[in-house]
Amino acid sequence: MSKIATAFEKGNAFIPFVTCGDPTIETTEAVVRSMVAAGADLIELGIPFSDPTAEGPVIQEASTRALAGGVTTDKIFDMVARLRADIDTPFAFMTYANVVFSYGIERFAARAEEVGIDGLILPDVPFEEREEFAPAFAAHRIDLIAMIAPTSEDRIAMIAKEAPGFIYLVSSLGVTGVRSQITTDLEGIVATIRKVTDVPVAVGFGISTPDVAAHMAHLADGAIVGSAIVKIVGAEGAQAAGAVGDYVRAMAEAVHTA
Amino acid sequence: MTNPEGRFGIHGGQYMPETLMNAVIELEEAYARYKNDPDFQAELSDLLNNYANRPSLLYYAKKMTEDLGGAKIYLKREDLNHTGAHKINNVLGQALLAKKMGKTRLIAETGAGQHGVATATAAALMGMECVVFMGKVDIERQALNVYKMRLLGAEVRSVETGTGTLKDAVSEAMREWTTRMADTHYCIGSTMGPHPFPTIVSDFQSVISKEIKEQMLEREGRLPDAVIACVGGGSNAAGTFYHFIDDPEVKLIGCEAAGRGVSTLETAATINTGRVGIFHGMKSYFCQDEYGQIAPVYSISAGLDYPGIGPEHAYLHDIGRAQYVPVTDEEAVCAFEYMSRMEGIIPAIESAHAVAYAMQLAPTMGKDQIIVITISGRGDKDCASIARYRGEDIDL
Known part of the structure; x- marks a missing residue:
């Protein structure tokens, strides 16, 4: 079993996201520690990209802040290595194809394994382009997470069939960001996924409240929250760890008891 | 392809x-x-044909040809299309x-x-x-x-x-x-x-080279020695090259916006300064930093001010079929002014990049040789910014 899968072993998983280096790498390190203490089951670490086409304004702005602050892929690898010294919670990177491609796919995968990364999410690498990335990450025991969207329809089985780790189910149309409601027939999509695989399904995009997170976790196996947390970091800046911890605690509790 | x-x-x-x-x-x-x-x-x-005013003219630029003293220059007048561009x-x-x-x-x-x-x-x-x-x-x-x-x-x-x-x-x-x-x-x-x-x-723009080929065969009874077009994402260049790709005697030349120069950071010359990457849905050449962050490119031309280039051009570059040359703001502005005075045609600042390179190339070629420059659009939209570039404020 991959380490990612262990995040779902005790029941529904709460998966928070943070943009690394926003506003500084030290802030991110403190935020991640506080997420772990607050009960996060798996943490998504965003490597900022200059032009994140799948993100809404909140994560776009965080990416801009982080890059302006001088964060680089190498500095983020170093941070993960420091966190891994005493944290066992699974980590997945979330970034864009060019960040990995430009670093060198094999070189990125090797370094990611070395520092203790367990999964990778690339929102601009669909099923059709997976083969360019998948073998290197598989060889380094990193799960290349597959994404399924409300528009996937006849593609669901193909994508889900050999998806490692967990499946990232995009809750609704559009880019990342808080939504007031989610109307997609997620139950139907989860049922289709279940026909071909047992890997856990976590729902992301638009989730911000404990109620919605609990509902999503109930429909699937976990909830992913990004923009709502990045917003807190944006508001609190270098002191964000405490407030993020409080938020993650409430969300994780709702998800775990769903 | x-x-x-x-x-x-x-x-x-x-x-x-x-x-x-x-x-x-x-x-x-x-x-x-x-x-x-x-x-x-x-x-x-x-x-x-009946809405957009095709076919567009292939115009023999006689004065320009004589002034530059080398290859015969034809202009493919996409600026005469309805809405003023290709x-x-x-x-x-x-x-x-x-x-x-x-x-x-x-x-x-x-x-x-x-x-x-x-x-x-x-x-x-x-x-x-x-x-x-x-x-x-x-x-x-x-x-x-x-x-x-x-x-x-x-x-x-x-x-x-x-x-x-x-x-x-x-x-x-x-x-x-x-x-x-x-x-x-x-x-x-x-x-x-x-x-x-x-x-x-590329298919929808291929009408440009389809017409150039027909018009050139009719006028000169042969193919041109070179076709030249400006390249941002590359659509007018793709259209200009399309029907000549399998004619190796026709040189294909794309002119990239070098902005303030390819040795500065204020450039948009993707092939000349970028490297292979993945962005906006495609793998191609992109201006980027060592970590793959897309570079904030610059050109006086808003239409060429893009950090990437279409994948077909990236491939034509890789196999050596087309050549991509950088043209600076200053060279493009000079060409914008030159063509206005020489031929009474105000080209778009984008197209002026192609004109600028043709001005360098034509004198090095023989009088029996032929160049076609695609004038991708008209320059009315650029008058205010070119005036500003020359230190004059006009209210448009």
Whole structure:
């Protein structure tokens, strides 16, 4: 079993996201520690990209802040290595194809394994382009997470069939960001996924409240929250760890008891 | 030119969010169906000829030829098309295709505003809704085109993220498409983005070289020695090269915007300063830093101010079939002024990049040789910014 899968072993998983280096790498390190203490089951670490086409304004702005602050892929690898010294919670990177491609796919995968990364999410690498990335990450025991969207329809089985780790189910149309409601027939999509695989399904995009997170976790196996947390970091800046911890605690509790 | 997976050599592909994959596949299937459909082609030809003013002239620039004292220079006058640029060729094709697919709304990105105006025009003609994304900086430097788009009934959305230029407008149009694809077609303006866009746009622009070839054979009884076009994403260049790719005696030359020079950071010369990467749905050459962050590029030309280049051009560069040369702001402005005075034709600042290189090349060639420069658009939209470049403020 991959380490990612262990995040779902005790029941529904709460998966928070943070943009690394926003506003500084030290802030991110403190935020991640506080997420772990607050009960996060798996943490998504965003490597900022200059032009994140799948993100809404909140994560776009965080990416801009982080890059302006001088964060680089190498500095983020170093941070993960420091966190891994005493944290066992699974980590997945979330970034864009060019960040990995430009670093060198094999070189990125090797370094990611070395520092203790367990999964990778690339929102601009669909099923059709997976083969360019998948073998290197598989060889380094990193799960290349597959994404399924409300528009996937006849593609669901193909994508889900050999998806490692967990499946990232995009809750609704559009880019990342808080939504007031989610109307997609997620139950139907989860049922289709279940026909071909047992890997856990976590729902992301638009989730911000404990109620919605609990509902999503109930429909699937976990909830992913990004923009709502990045917003807190944006508001609190270098002191964000405490407030993020409080938020993650409430969300994780709702998800775990769903 | 593409293989079945939408690749041009290693370039191209479909690096898109899963949310858009079925929309892209739907487009691919619809295009495969209509591309060889005689009714569709007849309808498109009728629009091109009777609405957009095709075929465009192939004009012998006699004064310019004599002044430069070398190769004979012809101008392919895409600036005489309805809406004033080559962009209409692609837009009429895509709008018609979108309509056949049952779409009622077009979204587009625009840099200089020419593609936005063309899309707004086609939307008005075909009774479709239209939203154009345009960088904040470009809205300021292309006020006339912004007004035209609104006059034509389109909504112009200002994009304030990133550098507020063409690349940000593309990103924002892609984001908008992920929120709404059932009734919306993303009418991309250049030979870029995920497959099948580069192929579709190149096919719709290929009318340029089809006409050049016919007109040249009629006038000169032979093919030109070189065809020259400016390259941002690369659509007018792709159209100019298309029917000459298999004629090795015809040199294909693309002129990139070097901005303040290829040794500065203020440049948009992708082939000359970039390296292979993945962005905006495609693998190609991009201006980027060592970690793959896309560079904030610069050019006086809003239409060439893009950090990437279409995958077909990347491939033509790799195999050595086409040559891509950098042209600076200063050279382009000089060419803009030169052609205005020499031939009484005010070219778009984008097209002036091609003119500038032709001015260097022509004198090195024999009088029995022939160059064709594609004048991709007219320069009215650029008068205010060129005046400003020369230190004069005019109110337009």
